[in-house]
Amino acid sequence: MSDTKELTRHYSRSDLLGAIKRGLEALGKKRETATLDDLALVDEFHVGGRQASIELLDQMDVSADQFVLDIGCGLGGPARFAADYYGCKVAGVDLTEDYVTAGRVLCNWVGLSDKVSLRQGSALNMPLVDGTFDAAYMMHVGMNIADKAALCSEVYRLLRPGARFGIYDVMRVGEGELTFPVPWSSVPETSFVARPQEYKDALAAAGFKIVAERNRRDFALDFFEKQRVRLAASDGLPPLSLHIVMGENTGEKLQNLVTNIAENRVAPVEVIARKIA
């Protein structure tokens, strides 16, 4: 099976909207009145959820008159949050058709279709015009992309000079084999976890200057511990949560991720770069 086919198999989910609607109803909410905060339980597909998005985006100098690119946008949760919170426009690109199709409807539900556009495509060849964007970000996507240099060149092409590119990915920080499945890959063949230095080299080669770097290991372990305590105090899985996008073996994927982080093999890391003017 090709990498793309295996990735599509890993991420694709039928009836995402039906599952989200049922989850909302179980919480006593309706899709007509669903808020961004309600949807954040299911559409922020990265370690730390909404809080992690806020902490990355706050370093991006985003303002209301800007056009921002979300690479590997998934269901579009961070894109909708950015559009709502900063007032900017956001374009999202993602490989997984099921996410993009459902994500467009979610934009409609919360009245953000005029500010957020989502389209299917590869991060390595985005169907967008050179120099269009004032900022770009990517959350938990680079682990699926082997060629970090090609990825950084493609983002560089789309940004205007001086624009920031914020990355929040799970990166290699120590030694030892990773345990699979993990949220981004069912098998080792579609996991391309790289060291922060490899990202920084790829960014520099494309023409970016590194602005900041932050290892988010403690934040991640604290996030997972709070999640564990909440789950232990409840009757099973919450009706609206990432199990809707991660599927039946969500527990196993998350447990493996926690172990991989706790054993210091990987950690979520932010790298912020700026396109040299």
Ligand SMILES: C[S@@+](CC[C@H](N)C(=O)[O-])C[C@H]1O[C@@H](n2cnc3c(N)ncnc32)[C@H](O)[C@@H]1O
């Ligand atoms: C873990 S999810 C993160 C989604 C979103 N960034 C978020 O934080 O909610 C990883 C996403 O990367 C997308 N992806 C993986 N490889 C990609 C590629 N080459 N081009 C575009 N999207 C890709 C997947 O389809 C998936 O939606």
